Amino acid sequence: MVVNQQDALRRLNSPRNLVNSLSAASSEPVLIPCPEPTQNKAEIEHREVPQPRRGNEVPSFLRVTAGVLAHENTAKEVGEQLGIAPYTVHNYKHGVVGGKKDVALKEAVSDRLESIRETAAEKLMSTLGLITPEKMKGTSAKDLALISANFSRVVQNLAPQRDQAAATAQIIFYSPHVKEENRFKTIEV
Numbered sequence: 026m027v028v029n030q031q032d033a034l035r036r037l038n039s040p041r042n043l044v045n046s047l048s049a050a051s052s053e054p055v056l057i058p059c060p061e062p063t064q065n066k067a068e069i070e071h072r073e074v075p076q077p078r079r080g081n082e083v084p085s086f087l088r089v090t091a092g093v094l095a096h097e098n099t100a101k102e103v104g105e106q107l108g109i110a111p112y113t114v115h116n117y118k119h120g121v122v123g124g125k126k127d128v129a130l131k132e133a134v135s136d137r138l139e140s141i142r143e144t145a146a147e148k149l150m151s152t153l154g155l156i157t158p159e160k161m162k163g164t165s166a167k168d169l170a171l172i173s174a175n176f177s178r179v180v181q182n183l184a185p186q187r188d189q190a191a192a193t194a195q196i197i198f199y200s201p202h203v204k205e206e207n208r209f210k211t212i213e214v
Contacts, residue, residue: 100114118134149176
């Protein structure tokens, strides 16, 4: 807030000023000198902070990339790396652009994820081909259990995710309380 010299003196010498109301016991008001304003000649450098892109400002190839990366990383991390708002990255992950379902984006993200899964499965199969019974003979049961646990985790991660909400649906039935006849008032006529 910028106050000129005249307004500053008026405020400082006002009877509603706390200093003046405390010194009301004395007959003369306290005059507070106000220094002359100095001009600050320093130049202010304005820098534009790049704002993350949102919605329709993002090219389609970047939407697909953000949607795919968001399946393995957080939306915040992907957004920081690609310069996209985290909320927008989350929407791309689910195939939403501008608050509306974008079927083409959803299919492109699914296709890219499927090609990644296929590549990972091919690499896994080639790795499994390198593990022969001869190489497994010298390993302990603990090591075999670790190897099988790791492979099962890889297979589980490669499988498409199912909708968990549908698998955990609950149905709750409510039944009214049954009242007995003797609880009602009887009126004889």
